[in-house]
Amino acid sequence: MTSRILMHVGPSIGNYDVLSAAVQPNIGFASPEFNSAMKNSLEGFRYVTGSDSSYTPFILPGSGTVAMESVMSFIPRGSRILVVSNGVFGDRWEAIMSRYPVILKVLRAEAGKAVSTGEIEHEVSSGRYFAVAMTQVETSTGVRLDVESVAKAVRNHVDLVIVDGVASIGGETMKASHWGIDVCLTASQKALGAQAGAGLLVASPSAMEKLKGESTSGYFADLRNWSDIMNKFLAGGGGYFATPPIGTVFSIQKSMDLIRSETMEARVSRHEICSQAFRAGINHLGLEILASEKLRSNTVSGVMVDGINIADFLQRCMKKGVEFGAGVHPSVRDRYFRVGHMGWVQPAHIITALNAIESSLEEMGKKVDRGSALAAGEIFSRYPGI
Amino acid sequence: MTSRILMHVGPSIGNYDVLSAAVQPNIGFASPEFNSAMKNSLEGFRYVTGSDSSYTPFILPGSGTVAMESVMSFIPRGSRILVVSNGVFGDRWEAIMSRYPVILKVLRAEAGKAVSTGEIEHEVSSGRYFAVAMTQVETSTGVRLDVESVAKAVRNHVDLVIVDGVASIGGETMKASHWGIDVCLTASQKALGAQAGAGLLVASPSAMEKLKGESTSGYFADLRNWSDIMNKFLAGGGGYFATPPIGTVFSIQKSMDLIRSETMEARVSRHEICSQAFRAGINHLGLEILASEKLRSNTVSGVMVDGINIADFLQRCMKKGVEFGAGVHPSVRDRYFRVGHMGWVQPAHIITALNAIESSLEEMGKKVDRGSALAAGEIFSRYPGI
Amino acid sequence: MTSRILMHVGPSIGNYDVLSAAVQPNIGFASPEFNSAMKNSLEGFRYVTGSDSSYTPFILPGSGTVAMESVMSFIPRGSRILVVSNGVFGDRWEAIMSRYPVILKVLRAEAGKAVSTGEIEHEVSSGRYFAVAMTQVETSTGVRLDVESVAKAVRNHVDLVIVDGVASIGGETMKASHWGIDVCLTASQKALGAQAGAGLLVASPSAMEKLKGESTSGYFADLRNWSDIMNKFLAGGGGYFATPPIGTVFSIQKSMDLIRSETMEARVSRHEICSQAFRAGINHLGLEILASEKLRSNTVSGVMVDGINIADFLQRCMKKGVEFGAGVHPSVRDRYFRVGHMGWVQPAHIITALNAIESSLEEMGKKVDRGSALAAGEIFSRYPGI
Amino acid sequence: MTSRILMHVGPSIGNYDVLSAAVQPNIGFASPEFNSAMKNSLEGFRYVTGSDSSYTPFILPGSGTVAMESVMSFIPRGSRILVVSNGVFGDRWEAIMSRYPVILKVLRAEAGKAVSTGEIEHEVSSGRYFAVAMTQVETSTGVRLDVESVAKAVRNHVDLVIVDGVASIGGETMKASHWGIDVCLTASQKALGAQAGAGLLVASPSAMEKLKGESTSGYFADLRNWSDIMNKFLAGGGGYFATPPIGTVFSIQKSMDLIRSETMEARVSRHEICSQAFRAGINHLGLEILASEKLRSNTVSGVMVDGINIADFLQRCMKKGVEFGAGVHPSVRDRYFRVGHMGWVQPAHIITALNAIESSLEEMGKKVDRGSALAAGEIFSRYPGI
Numbered sequence A, B, C, D: 001m002t003s004r005i006l007m008h009v010g011p012s013i014g015n016y017d018v019l020s021a022a023v024q025p026n027i028g029f030a031s032p033e034f035n036s037a038m039k040n041s042l043e044g045f046r047y048v049t050g051s052d053s054s055y056t057p058f059i060l061p062g063s064g065t066v067a068m069e070s071v072m073s074f075i076p077r078g079s080r081i082l083v084v085s086n087g088v089f090g091d092r093w094e095a096i097m098s099r100y101p102v103i104l105k106v107l108r109a110e111a112g113k114a115v116s117t118g119e120i121e122h123e124v125s126s127g128r129y130f131a132v133a134m135t136q137v138e139t140s141t142g143v144r145l146d147v148e149s150v151a152k153a154v155r156n157h158v159d160l161v162i163v164d165g166v167a168s169i170g171g172e173t174m175k176a177s178h179w180g181i182d183v184c185l186t187a188s189q190k191a192l193g194a195q196a197g198a199g200l201l202v203a204s205p206s207a208m209e210k211l212k213g214e215s216t217s218g219y220f221a222d223l224r225n226w227s228d229i230m231n232k233f234l235a236g237g238g239g240y241f242a243t244p245p246i247g248t249v250f251s252i253q254k255s256m257d258l259i260r261s262e263t264m265e266a267r268v269s270r271h272e273i274c275s276q277a278f279r280a281g282i283n284h285l286g287l288e289i290l291a292s293e294k295l296r297s298n299t300v301s302g303v304m305v306d307g308i309n310i311a312d313f314l315q316r317c318m319k320k321g322v323e324f325g326a327g328v329h330p331s332v333r334d335r336y337f338r339v340g341h342m343g344w345v346q347p348a349h350i351i352t353a354l355n356a357i358e359s360s361l362e363e364m365g366k367k368v369d370r371g372s373a374l375a376a377g378e379i380f381s382r383y384p385g386i
Helices: A017-021 A034-049 A064-075 A088-097 A117-126 A145-156 A204-212 A227-234 A244-264 A264-284 A312-319 A347-363 A372-381 B016-020 B032-049 B064-074 B088-096 B117-126 B147-153 B205-210 B227-234 B246-262 B264-284 B310-319 B346-364 B372-379 C016-020 C032-048 C064-074 C088-097 C118-128 C147-154 C204-209 C224-234 C246-262 C263-285 C310-320 C347-363 C372-381 D016-020 D032-049 D064-074 D089-099 D115-124 D147-154 D205-209 D224-234 D246-262 D264-284 D309-317 D347-363 D372-381
Strands: A056-061 A078-086 A102-109 A129-134 A160-164 A183-187 A196-204 A300-304 A336-340 B056-060 B080-085 B103-108 B132-134 B160-163 B183-187 B197-204 B302-303 B335-339 C056-061 C080-085 C104-109 C130-133 C162-166 C185-186 C198-203 C301-302 C334-339 D056-061 D080-085 D103-108 D131-134 D160-162 D183-187 D196-203 D300-304 D336-341
Touching: A017 A244, A017 B064, A017 B117, A034 A056, A034 A196, A034 A227, A034 A244, A056 A227, A064 A183, A064 A204, A078 A088, A078 A312, A078 D183, A088 A102, A088 A129, A088 A160, A102 A117, A117 A129, A117 A145, A117 A300, A129 A145, A129 B160, A129 C310, A145 A160, A145 C310, A145 D160, A160 A204, A196 A244, A227 B016, A244 A264, A244 B246, A264 A300, A264 A347, A264 A372, A312 A347, A347 A372, A347 D016, A347 D372, A372 C104, A372 D347, B016 B246, B016 C310, B032 B227, B032 B246, B056 B064, B056 B088, B056 B227, B056 C080, B056 D372, B064 B160, B064 B183, B064 B197, B064 B205, B080 B088, B080 B117, B088 B103, B088 B132, B088 B160, B103 B117, B117 B147, B132 B147, B132 B310, B147 B160, B160 B205, B160 C198, B197 B246, B246 B264, B264 B372, B310 B335, B310 B346, B310 D372, B346 B372, B346 C347, B346 C372, B372 C347, C032 C056, C032 C198, C032 C224, C056 C064, C056 C224, C056 C310, C064 C088, C064 C162, C064 C198, C064 C204, C064 D147, C080 C088, C088 C130, C088 C162, C118 C130, C118 C147, C130 C147, C147 C162, C162 C204, C198 C246, C246 C263, C246 D246, C263 C301, C263 C347, C263 C372, C263 D056, C310 C347, C347 C372, D016 D246, D016 D264, D032 D056, D032 D196, D032 D224, D032 D246, D056 D064, D056 D224, D064 D089, D064 D183, D064 D196, D064 D205, D080 D089, D080 D115, D089 D103, D089 D160, D103 D115, D115 D131, D115 D147, D131 D147, D147 D160, D160 D205, D196 D246, D246 D264, D264 D300, D264 D347, D264 D372, D309 D336, D347 D372
Parallel strands: A078 A102, A078 A129, A129 A160, A160 A183, B080 B103, B080 B132, B132 B160, B160 B183, C080 C104, C080 C130, C130 C162, C162 C185, D080 D103, D080 D131, D131 D160, D160 D183
Antiparallel strands: A056 A196, A183 A196, A300 A336, B056 B197, B183 B197, B302 B335, C056 C198, C185 C198, C301 C334, D056 D196, D183 D196, D300 D336
């Protein structure tokens, strides 16, 4: 097993207890132990997303993309859908939906920016849309959309408000019930910090109502096939449609236990402080964050570094014990790298990450103002609790 | 963690080393360790399915059903497809494919029987079919189809020969290249014995050719999105489309290591002897196997038990330390239970299972001829090697 | 990893959660996590032994024999000591103590019997003894001494009452404070069910007083070297004398957590019912228990089987998935085998064990009355809770 | 589980695969799996210590101190022994041996220095000694004694040459056969990098011969009780004297596998380069190493830091994710800290350690020349292989 620290954008910083909870040699999908793990995980996901008990939670085998595609279950043939895209994963909404007979309109922002609430509101007011699909934190850039404000603006214009929270849920505030969000979803391995292998989704009563009608959905990701068994798990029983990722579910259960102990408020706050400290260190080094100042997320940072070979830089950091992610946004791909500070992130990870960045840059002949870890340490010193 | 033995139909009998290989706290999908685990797993899957290096292997996040649905990637709109169904999971081919614009014909057998090669050959000769889809071992009944003979019979009549090997691959002989099979697939948690969380599939060059055309497939399960990165992994590199089930892949890698050490020949033989011994014990108890004599698989047995409450019986076996599966075939649902003897099954599991069955039946007032474990032991005594 | 059930006399039936708690890659003996694990384990050991807070608990690297030898710390040169020996491990008191300048008298019982309280009382009344050393459950025979009655009888005659509880503590009642026992000890891997690697001991204030004087003890096992740091751990801090078995201590901590949740009363009762059920099954088979009827322990059974090769029999049981222990008492060595039913034992283990015994005997041509598992099942059916 | 890096002096930097090899729920001390693990571990220890097959290896439950005390097994009553002490753990030889009826002479060096070969040679030439006991690497100061030269000098003057290699074996060259060393020993958790819980020792034929006579040893640590069963394990069988630390032995086996793959030459070289790089970084910061220049070990460094509170400094490093050890040598206790760079140490650990030291010193107002990690990196850049 590696002795590196993983600060890629997901999975990120692993927790051994959470990951080893997945080792369950003689537990099948029909056992009381698994039924209980599903119930705890489903209820935990309601808590994490700020969904009241009228919402139906789902855990699907696969990944965040499966959860995204399962949204087609709610959408009738021929519906008009507004996609808000701030980057590569916003564009994924378009890539998925364009495989189905629906009518898409996409609003796009450039790298590091977000489509404005005003622009979105204007669009939904002018055309009749069935749904608006957006992304809370854009993994390709680290931009955070103000989901609360967008939801408020579009709520009365559309049937469904859909949020991809893959890079945010568990590390950013999400209040699905209060904010009027119908569907929000994530993957197990991001800010929830569990084993990769599942997509998670929660649906409002109004969204669930749509399942009574027809859709153009495929088979595996058609939530009609899953809703009964999710209700059975919630009621303390069990059921089968396709084999669930048993180990992953036990891992999610363990994450949910730890998240409830920490509380979501403290967890979001920990993510916020760690991300601030990281940016303070980056700023000290004279580097820029890709996302505009008011759009920076708690969970992912894109760091701009001109004049060096990024692949070489990432290799050097890896040799120093920290793995980051390469850039993926087409317009700036070779000019930045991405850092995940989510899930089980602690100040020590931020300090180690900054030291690796600082040393690697210096090795590569880049002039930097040494002491980035101290700059981060100053932020942490204001919050002795974390 | 439970002290039971899991002899459900999948996952079945766990192997701690294989399952704990999934615990990889700081390994991300872009790491060299993961790239290597994917390469080994993909190559291992070729070995297990008897596919030569012209075949392309895939590992998909999700389950066996995802692998089944991904088959739509190969099938153009409007194609005629023949489905051979020997039970619930044969019917699943119909349930999946009927979500897409293709024309289906289904041949069905009653519980415990298989559609005959003759009937299949007659059908493909009389109508023009693009593909035939079948199931090697029907999980709902334990019936094994003679896939070699069916493939031979249909090979020259159809473009694609497709085999669901979910309940068989790893425990039954499969020779995709020699038998002329284009697509065969399974799930990680069945006879491969790895952690649940992935579907695996291998495709012939002829099948891969179809990916160049259009299909009616969805997004996540469209193999066009996955084929490039699978080739990258095979070449020793890496790539990303959607987050893979990282831990599950490490678990698959460990399974493949153990399978290569054991050899597929010895593994199939071990499954065969264990299943024979199990049936000898069941026979001793005066009970019937659901599958007809020539159709009994190495991996799953349905056991008919009239006159008792099966749910109560399964509870009693569970208290004695062995978990079996309930019946699911609609026509005999309450008259049988299912036993998985696959993956890491050893004689000791068979003996323990028979003892639990015998004791539970006797407790419930069922007259049985005691000594089922001895009857099984006689079979094992002829094969001192396992 | 094996798929057998371990019913040897210690370690016995493993608990994965307890054993895997030992995996602590970056925890050293000076960390706050380890300090806390020691504190919880020490306090837990007081609970398990019925010792009030005036007793000092110790956890020593090594095994039960280290804990036994550490008792020399309390004993001045030239002291007279009475050893009560019911078998091989009673004789170990003699073997240890005879390495030191003390005067020993040993009372012995034959295999399956116990030295009587009367005999012990008579001996301590007639000679002036500093200490009496005894064994609660004799691992070589499964005989349980009535420690409460012996302690009462000798309490006013000797300075120290010393009990080896290696094969009993955690599975039998022990009330050190109430019964007037000065020193009682065990090993981590027996009825506590934790990883092997530590001896545990608890000492009364009166015993601790002896540490102020000189002793003939060696260095490592001299409790003078350990008492300060045990007190530091109890106070929430830490300390170092020799490197502790860090993983084993985390495993012990996990055991103690589970034991407190179960409660000692329920735990002893579970052991008692399991051992009764086991003996009912053995009785059904027409076999004898080595220990006399009133001396049978909750934790270990010796089973007499004449007329067969015991080594061959044990091999057959092992192939059927259950490992038992060979006999070790010199006078009956080849005529019995030993079964540990302790720690995490559940009814399913007893049933599986009996089935393996029954089948193996029958294979070897021994006439047995089949149905031993049903006889055990009858006992369990009266206690639906366990 | 902590996300820190452990660079204390032992255990040090953990390896998850090695530590998790200890989880063996149903393996007892009489199983074939354990017998095989012992054989592999014993033979591996011969390899690691450069002992030919005439040497007898031992693995004892407990710790390095148990292995040290077991040396008394070889020593007759009244023998004269020369102890060479370079610090706290050299003094431990005296503390142990003074509990037994032997005559001791101790040569001592001041902190950071070593007793010279000349001084030792002079002493053994002038008095008749049965044995000389020394320490290869003194854990309290990081001083490495030139064991080869001392052994050569004393070989013809004494019966037994005894080396405590607790802080060295696995990270420093040891050639017991070639150098004429009779007994050398270590603990499982130091440079072998396995789970804490065992002492390991290897004894020459000449040492083994002494076991035929009487000794003043205690019981548990008397090698007479262990030598037969070690030979049985070496011969492929098994045996019992006291319950071995089963999990720890499996962990040792895994370490030995990894060490053989790496080769001892490469392993020593890796330790040497890492320690050099660490010292280069420390030197860059303007700090001093406690050990004199020619006496610096591959495994442990003492770092002098005047003018700050060391406890506060160690806390700050811990918050930054690295745990070091406090000073323990009485003469400089509050003026230095200790760093373990042994076992599974990699360049990334050294870099992370230096960054934590540099940042913490700077936070505390200590003037340092930033860039210690770069100075270390320069060393590593000359050895691209590690």
